[in-house]
Amino acid sequence: MLTKEQNDALTRTAPGTPGGELLRRYWQPVALSSQLPSGGAPVPVDVLGEELVLFRDQQNRVGLLDRHCCHRGTDLSFGRLEDGGLRCLYHGWLYDITGKCLEQPAEPKDSTFKDKVRQTAYPVVEKAGAFFAYLGPGAAPEFPNYDFLTxxxxxxxxxxxxxxxxxxxANEGNYDPAHVGFLHRTFNADRRPGLNFGALRLVGVTKDDLDLAAVDPHEAPRLEVEETSFGxxxxxxxxxxxxxxxxxxxxxxxxxxxxIAGPQGGDGQIxxxxVPIDDETHWRWNFFVRRDAxxxxHFRLPNHLKKPGEYSDPYTITRKRSNRFMQDRSTMNQNFTGMGPNFNTHDAFxxxxxxxxxxxxxxxxxxxDVALAAARRQALKAIEDVRAGRDPIGIVRSAAENHFPDLLSFDVVADADLSNSEVVRRVVENHVTEMV
Ligand code: FES
Ligand SMILES: [Fe+2]
Structure with missing residues (x-):
């Protein structure tokens, strides 16, 4: 349970809110690369309660500006891409990717007013098929070298x-492992043993010694958490x-x-x-990485082609609140929810x-709920750090620190005498150990 003040601090993300200030200290994905190909039209971006525009200038450089022209507020995503920037359709003011106003063509020839105004602009990098932006104050931290982004x-x-x-x-659902055996359960006798969809590691156990039939996927797991340098x-x-x-x-x-080591196959994770659009809606971004191949x-197909009927377009789940997630109670003998087989639908519900x-x-x-309680404590502490002018946990300021070898999600069968931390240490050090 949280107090109202704590809940507000964690969930409100507009500029100037404690949670919003925290999220702005980290690089955030704001658009897919496919939304802004070379020569493409400017893209309106709604993120953290801000209305922005993402564009490429004629040199293919990418800019992210406040969507509302600092003259009198017209929407720049309709603007003209010309003369080294993005030109507003109302009175022709022209901005470059840094927000510098290059021209104010309706002003007197000798006016220097264009040098006195600035359009809000944020740094952008393109990585792993997405554009990431830094919406915080001061110098942006290093772009984090998480393996799924590199x-x-x-x-x-x-x-x-x-x-x-x-x-x-929605994020809390990702670190609430107890729900998986209920919400996502199918009553399918063919379920293979074990829980992993991809590689299974072995530590202190040999392949010959392995008995996956002894693993009950519906056994409630015992949960333990530990702090890392990033979460x-x-x-x-x-x-x-x-x-x-x-x-x-x-x-x-x-x-x-x-x-989470998910259904990407082989050795990988997701x-x-x-990322908030505003406080009541958001985008869930899934970055799949497979290392061994x-x-x-199949994993590259847009959602609506991968699972026809379950998505109305690549970004939208067909089943939603307004149609009661199309629950068909006669199918509750096939799966736990009666809402079809799609995990994303279950989680959305x-x-x-x-x-x-x-x-x-x-x-x-x-x-x-031990993990989500620990995550909330960590985020509330980070909000205090930001308030006090300190970098919150996970921010990296030097290339030497910018690696995260222990951000590794995996399934493993291990010798029960080894501590959980020791199992992680061995997997990270040897990385592969043995995989089946
Ligand atoms: S509102 Fe954009 S140039 Fe006037
Ligand atoms: Fe889930």
Whole structure:
């Protein structure tokens, strides 16, 4: 449970709010690369309660400006791309990618007024198929070298989904492992043993010694958390036969994303960012990385082609609040929800229905909520750090520190005598250990 003040601090993200100031200290994805190809039209971007425009000038340089012209507010996303910048349609003021006003053609020839105004502009980088922006004050920190943002194109794919609620409650679903065995459950006798969709690592256990049939995917996991330099590591532990344990290791990362070894196949993981459009809606970004081989084509398909009927376009889930998620109770013997097989639908249902901004003064957290409680504590502490003028956790200011080898989500069967931290240490050091 949170107090109203704490809930507001974590969920309100407009400029000047404590939560908004925190999120602005980190690079955030704001548009897909495919939305702004070379020569493309300017793209309106709504993020953290701000209305912005993303554009490429004639030299292909990318700029992100306040969408409303600083003269009298007209929308620059309709503007002309010419003469080294973006020109407003109302009176022709011209801005470059840094927000400098290059021309005010209706002003007297000898006017210097253009040098006195500035359009708000934010730094942008293009990585892993998306544009990221830094909306905070001062110098931007290093762009973080998370592996799902740094692998080559063949190994990474990104897509985004519109989610109709505050960013926090949807992100909290990512570090709430206890829901998986209920919300996403299918009553399918063919379910293969184990829990992993991709590689399974072995630490202190040999392949011959492995008995995946001993792992019950519906056994409630024991949860443990530990702090890292960038967030919270979550251990889900189940039994895997005598002397062994099955561990699934996932992450909350500051301030608004999670990392989970998911269904990308092989050795890989997915970074899930939840980026506010405003306080009541957001984009869920999924960055898939597969390290051991190129991602299969299937993962690159737009959602509406990958799962026909489940999405009305690449960004929108068909089932939603207004159609009661098209629940068909006669199918509740096939899956837990009666809302079809799509995990994204299930998550949208569970996290949108508490309300646009969940009232956390009314919740009753239980033992399975240990990770989200730890994540909230960490974020509230980071808000205090920002207030006090300190960098919050996870911000990196030098290239030497900019690597995150222990941001590694994976499934492992390990010797039960090893501590969970030791299992992670061995996997990170050897990286591969043995994989099956
Ligand atoms: S409002 Fe943009 S130039 Fe006047
Ligand atoms: Fe889920």
């Amino acid at each position: 692998y080559g194109e063949e190994h990474v794919h990104v897509h985004k989904l519109f989610i109709d609620c505050n960013y926090l409650q 919270i590591r979550i251990f889900q532990q189940r039994s895997a036969g005598p002397g062994r344990k099955y561990l699934r290791v996932t992450y909350f990362c500051m301030p608004n994303f999670s990392v 970074g899930h960012y939840h 190129p991602l299969e084509d 569970a996290t949108e229905t508490p309300g646009r901004i969940q009232d956390r003064t009314k919740e009753h957290l239980a033992t399975t």
